[in-house]
Amino acid sequence: MIKFGVIGTNWITKMFIEAAYKTGEYELTKIYSRTEARGEAFLNTLAVDDVDIVTTLSDLYTNIDVVYIASPNAFHFEQSKVAIESGVHVIVEKPTTSNPTEFSEIERVLAQHPEVRYFEAARHIHQPNFKLIQQTMGELTQLQGATLVYQKYSSRYDAYLAGEEPNVLTRTYSGGALYDLGVYPIYAAIALFGAPRAVQYLPTLLTNGADGKGTANLFYDDFNVTVLFGKSANSYLPSEIYGLKETLSISNIAELETVTYYDGDGQQDNIGQVIDDNPMIHEAQDFADVINDPVGNHVRYSQWFQLAKQVNQTLFDLRSSANIVFPADQKEY
Known part of the structure; x- marks a missing residue:
């Protein structure tokens, strides 16, 4: 069973948790929130037991296999980086990072932790x-x-x-x-x-x-x-x-x-099939397959990673063409 934690107490986090349980591959063990009260309120909307509410990343990244990150976009980079450095797999909602500089830093840290897998949750x-x-x-x-x-x-x-x-x-x-x-x-x-x-x-x-x-x-x-x-x-x-x-x-x-x-x-x-009530089931299963058998699923994982990298660059190029600048673009890593 894959033990996972989540960052983000919103509807999309709840949807992923429900999808993860429907695969039969995951067990939610931790919820990260800035306040215990907000974390408890979110937990009360879920049909799960024995989940810890934590308010620091160090507590979150202890004794879990993977983290699902659905925080505001600007936080994705730092929360992902700390997870990778902690040896925790990452499933991060779109977009992975604010810009290619941050993505390159994620690549660098991943190279130092080759056992860790990094997924962008592009469910469709x-x-x-x-x-x-x-x-x-x-x-x-x-x-x-x-x-x-x-x-x-x-x-x-x-x-x-x-x-x-x-x-x-x-x-x-x-x-x-x-x-x-x-x-x-x-x-x-x-x-x-x-x-x-x-x-x-x-x-x-x-x-x-x-x-x-x-x-x-x-x-x-x-x-x-x-x-x-x-x-x-x-x-x-x-x-x-x-x-x-x-x-x-x-x-x-x-x-x-x-x-x-x-x-x-x-x-x-x-020609389309009837879609599932929860559209995140298929990505949750695909990510579990890679985590459980990284060698057998290496090609698929590599394709997803390169696609995420291309999307990240294209988003940045589009934004640059319109002169839209994020504060994250001014940071040095």
């Missing part, structure tokens, strides 16, 4: 429907790019409009649309098409300098990919991948509820 690329999309793309007559969409009004946007500074919508915590919802379609684009040769980001900026929504253009040799995402408005557009005459239509590039193939005559075939 582990789902069966995403693998089906990858397979079907190979059958397209001629790949001609894509339009990927993930735009959903954030509950925290109301707080921003009321004059507050929510973590997910401020550069202080490496937030904004690109580094939140935008990670999903960017991840999908790079997993499906590879790293782009050039990028451009056209954001709609908030008054605090963070991006509320935007359009990213990814340029490849033979086609372009347009990515629309945001937290300040809702979009109901599907995502599409274009062949010569064929088209793959995905209801939501992050959730992958439906996948429809249109042939050259416009005839449609709903």
Whole structure:
């Protein structure tokens, strides 16, 4: 049984805990919170027993195998680094780090602890429907790019409009649309098409300098990919991948509820599988497979790590093209 701890007392942490238990591979033993009261309140929402509430990383990283990190983006780097140095595997929510400099430092520390595995929790690329999309793309007559969409009004946007500074919508915590919802379609684009040769980001900026929504253009040799995402408005557009005459239509590039193939005559075939109630089950199982058998799953792990590195660089390049600077970019490591 894999003993794990969590950082973050929010809905996505609860979802991962439930997914982890459904695999039958994990046992939650510790919850990290800045206050015991908040940790206890979160624990009371879970159907688990014998869990310790801790308020320091040193206590968290003792006697666990892996940590799941779902704190504000700006904290991912330091919390991950300390875990690796403690010999603890890391599952960190998107994005892994604020910039490539931090990611390079993570690589350096991992090289000193080769027994540790470091995963980015990009849940959608582990789902069966995403693998089906990858397979079907190979059958397209001629790949001609894509339009990927993930735009959903954030509950925290109301707080921003009321004059507050929510973590997910401020550069202080490496937030904004690109580094939140935008990670999903960017991840999908790079997993499906590879790293782009050039990028451009056209954001709609908030008054605090963070991006509320935007359009990213990814340029490849033979086609372009347009990515629309945001937290300040809702979009109901599907995502599409274009062949010569064929088209793959995905209801939501992050959730992958439906996948429809249109042939050259416009005839449609709903090829997607029914998705699980908890979309994190497949990534939790994949990560457990690697932790339990790192040698047998080395190729898969290496592919995920290189993909995470490419996504991290692309996010930074997009942000740089729009002159969006995070405080984390000014730090020296």
